[in-house]
């Protein structure tokens with residue numbers, strides 16, 4: 001049941017709203033590398049190609065960060081999609097820890113590039129359960145299990161020198177991760193596009209219709225390039241059908257509220273096993289998402305419009321995070337990619353075409369790391385680290 005049109009709360013930010021559109025691709029261009037998708041990952045690939053002194057053309061179907069990269073929760077959380085103490089079981093602990101350290105470095109890199117106003121290193125809170133008293137016995141029992149899991153995560157991170165503290169406060173109890181950060185995701189992507197756009201040629205509103213050997217085509221133009229990087233998370237299996245089965249598209253949904261008392265959420269907060277999340281900006285607006293596991297089957301879709309059922313769920317969540325009523329101003333959704341073992345993909349799909357994606361709902365930091373690995377694979381033939389599926 002579709003109930004709303006996506007209107008993205010982050011886009012109300014004055015800097016985002018005032019950013020002019022980039023041109024459509026309307027020529028035949030030649031470059032060393034063509035990057036398809038200008039979200040956080042594609043822009044990292046563009047930046048890496050620029051750093052190497054090579055020429056690059058980037059194209060996006062919509063504007064910069066038209067997809068999940070401009071529509072997400074804005075959480076910059078260290079670690080893989082699966083908490084490191086659990087990822088360690090399937091991927092090998094060293095591999096999971098190595099990715100954890102890479103993601104923390106990525107936050108520092110982003111903060112250096114964009115400044116502390118865009119990348120706010122305020123930490124994050126992982127709650128056991130949700131704010132407020134449990135609503136029933138099942139919720140109380142689940143909270144106890146999650147509390148034990150927080151203990152296990154605390155033990156594992158402390159043992160391996162990753163900063164973590166116990167959190168007990170007005171929201172409940174859990175962990176505080178001081179090295180994590182928050183952002184308006186659209187600000188991040190537009191900021192990177194401005195930096196790299198001084199050297200790279202970046203085009204918007206140019207959906208790629210064909211990816212051939214050394215050639216990328218859109219309705220209005222084309223790019224000849226020795227290497228093509230496809231940096232698309234959700235709908236990667238639509239653009240590159242040969243990846244069906246290796247990555248599957250799901251929809252995630254969010255909403256934004258009118259301002260409530262500023263400072264209720266001093267940092268990004270996520271609870272109930274990370275399924276529910278909220279952050280508050282300096283004006284007091286709250287950005288809330290979640291519910292995917294409650295509506296699992298219907299959310300396996302390439303549709304990107306919000307639904308009444310999930311939005312209703314998130315709206316009552318918003319009330320729990322702020323302990324009071326909220327007025328919803330924006331509702332939206334976007335596509336992300338999931339992989340069978342939660343390892344992101346970095347893989348050569350066709351000769352000269354390398355794809356990255358499948359970040360399992362947390363690609364803000366892993367995406368750029370994967371995108372740089374995709375460039376290294378495509379240019380140097382360097383095999384991606386073991387925390388990627390190849």
Ligand SMILES: Cc1cc2nc3c(=O)[nH]c(=O)nc-3n(C[C@H](O)[C@H](O)[C@H](O)COP(=O)(O)OP(=O)(O)OC[C@H]3O[C@@H](n4cnc5c(N)ncnc54)[C@H](O)[C@@H]3O)c2cc1C
Nearest residue numbers: 037039040041061066067068069072073075208362363364
């Ligand atoms: C509601 C929601 C909340 C989330 N919360 C978080 C969070 O708090 N923290 C976190 O780390 N992750 C979060 N994620 C996941 C995260 O947003 C994504 O993993 C990440 O943004 C992926 O970025 P990307 O650049 O790889 O891909 P995308 O953002 O998917 O970008 C791909 C780009 O490719 C373009 N494109 C697609 N097809 C074509 C084509 N044919 N031609 C040209 N261009 C094309 C799209 O327009 C898009 O701009 C969330 C996702 C959602 C949807």
